[in-house]
Amino acid sequence: MNLPVQTEGLTKRYGGLTAVQDLHLTVRAGEVYGFLGPNGAGKTTTLRMLLGLVRPTAGTVRLLGRPPGAGRLTGVGALIEGPAFYPYLSGRDNLRVLARYAGVGADRVALVLDLVDLTDRAGDRYAGYSLGMKQRLGVAAALLKDPRLLILDEPTNGLDPAGMADMRTLIRRLGAGGCTVLVSSHLLGEVEQICDRVGVISRGRLIAEGTVAELRGTAGLRVLADPLDEAAARTRALVGDDRVRVVDGGLELAVAPERAAWLNAELVSAGLAVRELRPRERDLEQVFFDLIEKGTADVA
Amino acid sequence: MSRSFRAETIKLVRRPASWLLLAITLALALIFTYLFPYASIAGGTDGPNNDRTLPMLLPDQLVGNSLGGLPVFLGSIVLILGVLTVGGEYGWATWKTVLTQGPSRLEVYAGKLLALTAAALAVVLAVFAVGAVASVLIAVAESQPVRWPGPGDLLVGIGAGWLIATMWAMLGAVLAVALRAVALPVGLGLVWMLAVQNLLAAIAAPLLDWVAQAQKGLPGPNAGSLVAALGAPGDTPGVAATVGGGQAAVVVAAYLIAFAVVGAVLLRRRDIG
Ligand SMILES: Nc1ncnc2c1ncn2[C@@H]1O[C@H](COP(=O)(O)OP(=O)(O)OP(=O)(O)O)[C@@H](O)[C@H]1O
Ligand SMILES: [Mg+2]
Numbered sequence: 001m002n003l004p005v006q007t008e009g010l011t012k013r014y015g016g017l018t019a020v021q022d023l024h025l026t027v028r029a030g031e032v033y034g035f036l037g038p039n040g041a042g043k044t045t046t047l048r049m050l051l052g053l054v055r056p057t058a059g060t061v062r063l064l065g066r067p068p069g070a071g072r073l074t075g076v077g078a079l080i081e082g083p084a085f086y087p088y089l090s091g092r093d094n095l096r097v098l099a100r101y102a103g104v105g106a107d108r109v110a111l112v113l114d115l116v117d118l119t120d121r122a123g124d125r126y127a128g129y130s131l132g133m134k135q136r137l138g139v140a141a142a143l144l145k146d147p148r149l150l151i152l153d154e155p156t157n158g159l160d161p162a163g164m165a166d167m168r169t170l171i172r173r174l175g176a177g178g179c180t181v182l183v184s185s186h187l188l189g190e191v192e193q194i195c196d197r198v199g200v201i202s203r204g205r206l207i208a209e210g211t212v213a214e215l216r217g218t219a220g221l222r223v224l225a226d227p228l229d230e231a232a233a234r235t236r237a238l239v240g241d242d243r244v245r246v247v248d249g250g251l252e253l254a255v256a257p258e259r260a261a262w263l264n265a266e267l268v269s270a271g272l273a274v275r276e277l278r279p280r281e282r283d284l285e286q287v288f289f290d291l292i293e294k295g296t297a298d299v300a
Numbered sequence: 301m302s303r304s305f306r307a308e309t310i311k312l313v314r315r316p317a318s319w320l321l322l323a324i325t326l327a328l329a330l331i332f333t334y335l336f337p338y339a340s341i342a343g344g345t346d347g348p349n350n351d352r353t354l355p356m357l358l359p360d361q362l363v364g365n366s367l368g369g370l371p372v373f374l375g376s377i378v379l380i381l382g383v384l385t386v387g388g389e390y391g392w393a394t395w396k397t398v399l400t401q402g403p404s405r406l407e408v409y410a411g412k413l414l415a416l417t418a419a420a421l422a423v424v425l426a427v428f429a430v431g432a433v434a435s436v437l438i439a440v441a442e443s444q445p446v447r448w449p450g451p452g453d454l455l456v457g458i459g460a461g462w463l464i465a466t467m468w469a470m471l472g473a474v475l476a477v478a479l480r481a482v483a484l485p486v487g488l489g490l491v492w493m494l495a496v497q498n499l500l501a502a503i504a505a506p507l508l509d510w511v512a513q514a515q516k517g518l519p520g521p522n523a524g525s526l527v528a529a530l531g532a533p534g535d536t537p538g539v540a541a542t543v544g545g546g547q548a549a550v551v552v553a554a555y556l557i558a559f560a561v562v563g564a565v566l567l568r569r570r571d572i573g
Binding site: 048081 | 303304306307310311314315316388392393394395396397398399400401402403404408571572
């Protein structure tokens with residue numbers, strides 16, 4: 001089966017700076033893949049290499065199973081590092097010009113303008129667009145070819161909260177429709193609801209990959225009970241030594257949240273005062289930062 | 301390639317700067333070739349162009365008069381058009397927008413060069429047309445006979461003008477690719493066209509024989525020789541018969557091809573930042 005995106009040992013050096021290092025990236029058919037990393041991690045450089053805009057220093061790229069060469073971007077749509085259009089043309093005419101390069105009919109232009117909610121202003125000059133309108137036009141251009149693989153580099157840049165929600169809805173809908181989407185972001189929280197899998201890149205290396213739940217790790221329980229050492233001893237006896245940690249004047253348990261009621265009953269019947277007992281989810285941004293810190297430490 | 305040519309043509313035609321450049325071209329051609337010389341003849345004043353007599357403004361001189369500006373002034377404007385057409389993609393960062401739609405870099409570049417070639421022809425034809433109207437008006441006003449150059453001369457003249465204008469447009473294009481910008485290539489191109497070429501011809505060449513020899517290989521003097529051979533007035537800047545017309549045409553064509561090829565090679569090899 002042809003993987004929509006497959007890179008092997010992808011590397012890009014700019015002089016002494018290694019922007020992307022030995023990247024093995026695989027995106028499976030039909031999934032929405034989140035490509036995450038902080039500023040300067042190498043996301044845009046990677047996506048540029050996928051599209052043939054930047055020549056890799058080493059490694060190979062295959063898109064939809066095709067090696068680089070003529071026609072390699074058939075069925076691939078992309079928005080890389082912010083929208084860029086001809087300022088003297090209207091949004092619609094910009095897309096008409098691009099439709100010629102893409103070899104698609106003018107009917108696609110009206111359709112994609114509608115998809116991104118820009119039909120009302122499509123006749124205005126691009127130079128007069130707001131940041132969010134420019135971004136929408138960029139996404140519209142990426143959709144011109146009715147792509148099977150869509151590559152979006154920080155598509156929510158410059159969008160207001162409603163615009164971000166629209167964008168997520170659009171990406172989810174495209175994903176549901178069978179389109180494979182590779183979307184980059186520097187916020188895990190921003191893409192967690194839409195991504196089937198995410199990959200985290202830091203300093204040019206892929207440092208983690210998996211579903212959001214996998215990255216987040218297993219959930220647990222946080223318990224505040226008095227007296228603390230007695231509560232700790234009692235819970236250790238109940239669920240096992242290695243599943244209990246004392247953190248910040250409370251207990252953190254590696255125990256399924258569904259067992260909260262049972263645990264409460266046990267502790268209360270042992271005469272302990274339970275002040276608080278709630279599910280503990282690892283904060284996503286914290287997970288993300290931890291990963292990046294760890295990745296950086298690995299490199300150092 | 302034809303899809304790319306059509307896309308480039310739309311961009312060129314819809315761009316206000318293109319029309320501004322055409323208007324300036326025609327205004328310059330009209331004013332310096334016809335208006336000032338005619339005003340000086342009609343008013344009987346002495347000026348730098350006072351060796352332009354009435355017969356030189358009449359329709360039978362159309363070919364030479366229309367080509368006179370191409371070695372320097374009109375050439376500079378076509379060069380700017382070349383820079384704008386290619387450099388605009390760097391300035392607006394639109395290379396990535398175009399290339400992610402699927403065409404190869406060479407396909408897009410070829411479309412640009414073809415569109416520039418067509419624009420160069422349009423500019424030359426417009427200069428000829430404006431010159432024809434101006435010279436007929438002068439002939440009628442001065443009760444002179446209206447005689448046109450033969451169709452063969454006219455075709456050769458238009459062809460030579462097209463060749464020179466296209467060569468300058470290609471120079472603009474290759475400068476834009478090499479410097480990946482708009483402003484610097486325009487500036488450097490104009491410094492070369494308007495200052496360096498003139499300094500070489502007027503100051504260095506008379507003093508140093510090797511400069512005089514080297515000049516014969518440069519694009520400007522060859523364009524000047526080609527139009528001089530076709531009757532452009534010798535008092536126009538840049539017009540001088542330093543080499544024969546046939547040789548000049550070959551050299552100009554060689555530069556045209558070289559500029560186009562170098563631009564294509566550079567564009568193909570480098571990253572699109
Ligand atoms: N053309 C270039 N020349 C030199 N260095 C470059 C070039 N392009 C990118 N880099 C460097 O490569 C590294 C990765 O940059 P890249 O743009 O890929 O990051 P990113 O993950 O997209 O960041 P952001 O979230 O800020 O968009 C950075 O250190 C950047 O300075
Ligand atoms: Mg980026």
